[in-house]
Amino acid sequence: AQTIVIVGSGHAGAQVAASLRQEKFAGEILMFGDEPGLPYQRPPLSKTYMKDGNPDRLLIRNQTFFDDNAIVLRNETRVAAIDREAHEIVLADGERQRYDHLVLATGAVNRALPIPGIDLEGVLELRTLAHAEDIRGRMGAADHIAIIGGGFIGLEFAAMARGLGTDVTVLELADRVMARAIAPETSAYFDEFHRSIGVDLRLGAGVDKIIDRDDGHTGGVVLKDGTRVEADLVLVAAGVAARDELAREAGLPVENGIVVDTMLQTADPAISAIGDCASFIHPLGDSRMRIESVQNATDQARAVALRLAEGQGGGGHPPYSGFPWFWSDQGDRKLQIAGLTAGANGRVVRRNDRGGFLVHCFRDGRYIGLETVNAPGDHLMARRLLAAGVELDRTALEEAGYDLKAFKN
Ligand code: FAD
Numbered sequence: 001a002q003t004i005v006i007v008g009s010g011h012a013g014a015q016v017a018a019s020l021r022q023e024k025f026a027g028e029i030l031m032f033g034d035e036p037g038l039p040y041q042r043p044p045l046s047k048t049y050m051k052d053g054n055p056d057r058l059l060i061r062n063q064t065f066f067d068d069n070a071i072v073l074r075n076e077t078r079v080a081a082i083d084r085e086a087h088e089i090v091l092a093d094g095e096r097q098r099y100d101h102l103v104l105a106t107g108a109v110n111r112a113l114p115i116p117g118i119d120l121e122g123v124l125e126l127r128t129l130a131h132a133e134d135i136r137g138r139m140g141a142a143d144h145i146a147i148i149g150g151g152f153i154g155l156e157f158a159a160m161a162r163g164l165g166t167d168v169t170v171l172e173l174a175d176r177v178m179a180r181a182i183a184p185e186t187s188a189y190f191d192e193f194h195r196s197i198g199v200d201l202r203l204g205a206g207v208d209k210i211i212d213r214d215d216g217h218t219g220g221v222v223l224k225d226g227t228r229v230e231a232d233l234v235l236v237a238a239g240v241a242a243r244d245e246l247a248r249e250a251g252l253p254v255e256n257g258i259v260v261d262t263m264l265q266t267a268d269p270a271i272s273a274i275g276d277c278a279s280f281i282h283p284l285g286d287s288r289m290r291i292e293s294v295q296n297a298t299d300q301a302r303a304v305a306l307r308l309a310e311g312q313g314g315g316g317h318p319p320y321s322g323f324p325w326f327w328s329d330q331g332d333r334k335l336q337i338a339g340l341t342a343g344a345n346g347r348v349v350r351r352n353d354r355g356g357f358l359v360h361c362f363r364d365g366r367y368i369g370l371e372t373v374n375a376p377g378d379h380l381m382a383r384r385l386l387a388a389g390v391e392l393d394r395t396a397l398e399e400a401g402y403d404l405k406a407f408k409n
Helices: 011-022 063-068 129-139 152-163 184-196 245-249 294-309 376-387 394-399
Strands: 003-007 028-032 071-074 079-083 088-091 096-098 101-104 108-110 144-148 167-171 200-202 207-212 218-223 228-230 233-236 240-242 271-273 278-281 325-330 333-339 346-351 357-363 366-373
Touching: 003 011, 011 028, 011 071, 011 294, 063 071, 079 245, 101 294, 129 233, 144 152, 144 218, 152 167, 152 184, 152 325, 184 200, 184 325, 184 333, 184 357, 184 366, 218 233, 271 294, 333 376, 366 376, 366 394
Parallel strands: 003 028, 003 101, 028 071, 101 271, 144 167, 144 233, 167 200
Antiparallel strands: 079 088, 088 096, 108 240, 207 218, 218 228, 325 333, 333 366, 346 357, 357 366
């Protein structure tokens, strides 16, 4: 029988294991994860978890599921190396495990900022449940938190902390929030929203150093222009980097993530890579990309499971084409993105009659996606139309008053 080994037990790892069984893969499935406990959902960590604090609600599947499906999960177990010649992985303690196919689902790590004071007590990061529990334990005693980074996670956390009554300062280096991922109009919407709930949002704010309160604990930050921001805690939310070191050390090509082909296979046909760690080519994109989202992790996991359940080779298998979509809840505002909107060179802003905010995105006159706030119906409609490959051009949308319902058949 075949043995499939999965490294990483996050969203992608857990899904590939589950999908392999759904696709009737009858061989052995072994999943190695370096975190404690069962696979869990990360998105609530910066949203509801801080208030709710119940880790059981985060679980992707319970232990019974793994037992019933003969999926062996070895948690708190780090995979230290891949021996490609022997088709084996090597654990941190030297133990070896053979594989017929290896799936790398190693995710990402937060980028560390190379600034003085980064190692002080009270300087926090958020990626894992352990981080979230640590932050939760400290929030009660904190009156003021400074957040370095005005991206999705920084802003979700900011809104959540304001909800708890904490003073919040967000320090963003760019001249608008979430600049890497969303349209300027959507940034402007959230800029206004965060200020309206009392977030002290500073744009163009480079952090020079983190202040020592004189006891090894942070007392805030100093900006490049000399401004001091006093704070009891500092959360660093400045983006992530792919965990691609295993692949790199095994001689596989790595380029902002583990390089895979259109079927998510690495340069070694016995190894695939999926989720946050994978650098892939999407038919809707014009260059290699890495996507950090639950949709991407889940859909890539399903695609690889289907290919592996049908046999080892990738021969004749269609390229991966999961339609990209994303969400980010910030306070009572639900941002949703359908499509790859970052490449837009034309945009139209609309408000629907239910208070929703929409930015229709075009590239060279062709409809490429929709960013919405509190407009889940429009988001779903865009997703359906775009995923079905319905060609929408700007003239037709203009004639329909930018109402996507007009294109439903
Ligand atoms: P991960 O979930 O990171 O899992 C990788 C796992 O592999 C980790 O447990 C890691 O410890 C383990 N691992 C790595 N190397 C090894 C090794 N050598 N040996 C053993 N184990 C290893 N996405 C959305 O779409 N919407 C959201 O609202 C959203 N909110 C988020 C909020 C937060 C706070 C965070 C952190 C992320 C959020 N995301 C969101 C992103 C989403 O969670 C990720 O895209 C998703 O987790 C990617 O899944 P993955 O399996 O690729 O990686």
